[in-house]
Amino acid sequence: MGLLEIKNLHANIGDKxxxxxxxxTINPGEVHAIMGPNGSGKSTLSAVLTGNPTYTVTExxxxxxxxxxxxxxxxxxxxxxxFLSFQYPVEIPxxxxxxxxxTAVNEKRKYQGQPALSxxxxxxxxxxxxxxxxxxxxLANRSVNEGFSGGEKKRNEIFQMAMLEPKLSILDETDSGLxxxxxxxxxxxxxxxxxxxxASIVITHYQRLLDYIVPDVVHVLxxxxxxxxxxxxxxxxLEEKGYDWIKREQGDL
Amino acid sequence: xxxxxxxxxxxxxxxxxxxxxxxAPLNALRDDAIxxxxxxxFPTKKWEDFQRSDMRERYATNYxxxxxxxxxxxxxxxxxxxxxxxxxxxxxxVVNDVFYSNDQKALxxxxxxxKQGIVAGSLRQVAKTHPELVAKYYGKAAKWDxxxxxxxxxxxxxxxFFIYVPKQVQTDFPIQIINVMNGDLDMMATSRNLxxxxxxxxLQLLVCGxxxxxxxxxxxxxxxxxxxxxxxxxxxxxxxxxxxxxxxxSLFIEQQADSNVMVNEITLKNGFTRNxxxxxxxxxHAELNLCGMAIGDGDKHIDNHTFVNHAVGxxxxxxxxxxxxxxxxxxxxxxxxxxxxGSQKTEAxxxxxxxxxxxxxxxxxxxxxxxxxxxxxxSHGATVGQLDKxxxxxxxxxGIPEAEARMLLMVAFANDVIENIKIEALRTRMHxxxxxxxxxxxxxxxxxxDHCTK
Ligand SMILES: Nc1ncnc2c1ncn2[C@@H]1O[C@H](COP(=O)(O)OP(=O)(O)O)[C@@H](O)[C@H]1O
Ligand SMILES: [Mg+2]
Numbered sequence: 001m002g003l004l005e006i007k008n009l010h011a012n013i014g015d016k017x018x019x020x021x022x023x024x025t026i027n028p029g030e031v032h033a034i035m036g037p038n039g040s041g042k043s044t045l046s047a048v049l050t051g052n053p054t055y056t057v058t059e060x061x062x063x064x065x066x067x068x069x070x071x072x073x074x075x076x077x078x079x080x081x082x083f084l085s086f087q088y089p090v091e092i093p094x095x096x097x098x099x100x101x102x103t104a105v106n107e108k109r110k111y112q113g114q115p116a117l118s119x120x121x122x123x124x125x126x127x128x129x130x131x132x133x134x135x136x137x138x139l140a141n142r143s144v145n146e147g148f149s150g151g152e153k154k155r156n157e158i159f160q161m162a163m164l165e166p167k168l169s170i171l172d173e174t175d176s177g178l179x180x181x182x183x184x185x186x187x188x189x190x191x192x193x194x195x196x197x198x199a200s201i202v203i204t205h206y207q208r209l210l211d212y213i214v215p216d217v218v219h220v221l222x223x224x225x226x227x228x229x230x231x232x233x234x235x236x237x238l239e240e241k242g243y244d245w246i247k248r249e250q251g252d253l
Numbered sequence: 254x255x256x257x258x259x260x261x262x263x264x265x266x267x268x269x270x271x272x273x274x275x276x277a278p279l280n281a282l283r284d285d286a287i288x289x290x291x292x293x294x295f296p297t298k299k300w301e302d303f304q305r306s307d308m309r310e311r312y313a314t315n316y317x318x319x320x321x322x323x324x325x326x327x328x329x330x331x332x333x334x335x336x337x338x339x340x341x342x343x344x345x346x347v348v349n350d351v352f353y354s355n356d357q358k359a360l361x362x363x364x365x366x367x368k369q370g371i372v373a374g375s376l377r378q379v380a381k382t383h384p385e386l387v388a389k390y391y392g393k394a395a396k397w398d399x400x401x402x403x404x405x406x407x408x409x410x411x412x413x414f415f416i417y418v419p420k421q422v423q424t425d426f427p428i429q430i431i432n433v434m435n436g437d438l439d440m441m442a443t444s445r446n447l448x449x450x451x452x453x454x455x456l457q458l459l460v461c462g463x464x465x466x467x468x469x470x471x472x473x474x475x476x477x478x479x480x481x482x483x484x485x486x487x488x489x490x491x492x493x494x495x496x497x498x499x500x501x502x503s504l505f506i507e508q509q510a511d512s513n514v515m516v517n518e519i520t521l522k523n524g525f526t527r528n529x530x531x532x533x534x535x536x537x538h539a540e541l542n543l544c545g546m547a548i549g550d551g552d553k554h555i556d557n558h559t560f561v562n563h564a565v566g567x568x569x570x571x572x573x574x575x576x577x578x579x580x581x582x583x584x585x586x587x588x589x590x591x592x593x594x595g596s597q598k599t600e601a602x603x604x605x606x607x608x609x610x611x612x613x614x615x616x617x618x619x620x621x622x623x624x625x626x627x628x629x630x631x632s633h634g635a636t637v638g639q640l641d642k643x644x645x646x647x648x649x650x651x652g653i654p655e656a657e658a659r660m661l662l663m664v665a666f667a668n669d670v671i672e673n674i675k676i677e678a679l680r681t682r683m684h685x686x687x688x689x690x691x692x693x694x695x696x697x698x699x700x701x702x703d704h705c706t707k
Contacts, residue, residue: 093659107653
């Protein structure tokens with residue numbers, strides 16, 4: 001059984017249908033890339049999977065770890081092991097990074113029946129994971145994402161991922177707005193956390209990130225549907241030819 | 254019969270006795286005050302400054318008045334024992350409307366302050382021992398023309414706290430006054446406080462309001478504050494009372510040139526609260542920092558009314574009030590800063606930010622600046638919003654339950670008012686109290702809280 005099984009998923013924002021029947025199965029240990037032109041519904045898919053209340057699911061099913069994902073509150077999905085690296089991480093003035101991440105880590109432990117981490121254990125874990133993504137020490141004492149540069153925000157997402165050790169990570173355009181150095185750091189972090197038990201969905205426009213995080217399967221999402229699924233060689237083909245040939249295949253050009 | 258009449262009748266019967274117990278500086282204004290009340294009545298919502306709080310309605314309940322000032326059998330120094338170490342301070346209590354000096358600790362604190370040249374203690378006592386000092390200030394700042402609850406107070410008040418910090422003197426520790434309501438019946442307290450900080454002197458003052466029983470209480474406390482040139486006052490006010498409490502507080506401050514005053518007013522838990530702050534900036538380069546926060550739930554009512562008069566130029570006011578309203582609570586902020594003609598180089602900033610958590614809670618805000626000078630820097634504004642939905646989802650997506658995420662956002666919103674507190678121990682404590690408050694936990698056993706369980 002797959003870690004994630006999406007069947008015929010339809011979702012709306014307001015009256016507008018954005019996802020129009022998505023089918024996708026992801027097994028433990030796999031990395032899937034989802035590519036596709038702007039506005040095709042990639043962020044919508046990640047928002048629906050994490051339970052963002054802005055979107056309504058109108059049809060279809062999603063099983064995660066053998067459980068009905070769509071019935072779960074966003075926080076339970078997270079505690080079951082779902083993680084989204086946001087395309088646009090949210091600033092939370094007045095809530096310190098330390099307090100935020102400690103609360104998140106301990107809530108997850110509570111859910112799994114483990115005791116809260118001691119202050120020493122927590123700080124040790126935080127130090128390790130912070131070093132992994134080369135996140136500046138002083139950021140830990142600031143408010144969540146407030147005053148962080150674009151690159152710092154993205155590295156902070158991967159830091160949180162490292163702290164929460166999810167089963168499924170969705171990286172939504174984590175590469176956008178990153179210079180090569182930051183990209184390398186992010187990829188290093190992701191690869192470090194990769195193992196045979198967990199899986200990732202990497203959403204991106206470009207080949208660059210996929211040079212570092214090599215996918216097993218590549219999908220093209222277009223107009224709310226997955227219209228193509230191939231091996232990693234599809235990345236190079238898309239890089240070379242763009243999306244016009246896909247649009248043409250779909251009868252749109 | 255009007256709401257006022259029974260009080261006027263009581264005054265007519267009891268005035269002689271009250272005056273005999275009291276002394277000249279306090280008695281001088283009583284008759285004028287009761288006449289003003291008789292003439293104008295209590296403020297109603299038709300009064301410009303009382304659009305959200307009807308004082309006549311509050312006074313319509315038949316409360317007992319303790320005009321003979323008998324002492325209730327209650328020693329706050331014993332009940333509040335564990336609080337004493339919390340924040341190192343000179344601790345005093347006003348029980349209902351009587352300054353509590355029946356415990357040796359109160360006398361020791363008075364003596365310790367006296368050694369530093371400071372006169373502190375019961376207003377009733379000091380008016381007898383230092384009549385000229387009290388007469389010089391009493392009733393000089395508190396005005397009742399736009400607020401007859403002040404007239405009521407002036408007619409009936411007999412006691413409260415008095416603090417006099419002479420020129421260039423600075424207390425070793427903050428002075429803490431705990432106003433506590435205690436009594437096995439519905440009851441009214443009318444107390445009067447006077448604080449004088451002379452030229453170059455400095456005072457940190459904590460004033461807390463508590464109820465130790467759940468009867469219906471009404472208290473009307475008027476505080477007059479005079480800060481001389483280069484004088485500094487930090488005043489921290491905290492209310493933590495029961496839902497059955499009506500709290501009417503009026504604070505009148507007069508600031509001379511180069512003085513610096515900070516008022517930080519936190520309504521943590523209350524019933525029906527009306528706070529009135531009136532500040533006169535009378536000398537150039539005076540600075541005022543006025544900030545407040547209110548947390549409402551249930552059917553709590555929190556009305557803050559502030560008036561700052563820039564009588565002269567080159568002064569600065571910084572005002573920030575924040576409200577977080579849950580359930581059916583009602584908040585009101587009505588703040589006015591007046592910059593007079595000729596008060597050039599004034600800086601005045603006023604801001605009121607509010608979060609209305611539930612659709613049934615209500616916030617009324619009326620920030621305003623009235624400016625008659627042309628060379629000034631001023632701004633004012635208000636916002637009423639909800640908790641940031643994106644931030645909530647972001648936290649939930651990390652596994653933080655919605656209720657906890659809401660709590661973190663509310664605490665974060667309150668943070669900058671608390672960060673203004675300059676006494677570290679108080680700031681830490683306040684962070685904790687506010688968090689407990691949002692978690693719906695009881696505030697037991699912290700400095701300034703209800704009953705002591707230890
Ligand atoms: N808040 C919103 N309100 C209305 N339409 C939206 C909203 N967010 C996204 N959309 C629309 O949904 C479609 C898919 O958007 P999105 O999922 O962000 O695409 P992608 O991530 O693939 O670029 C687009 O047509 C976009 O305009
Ligand atoms: Mg997107």
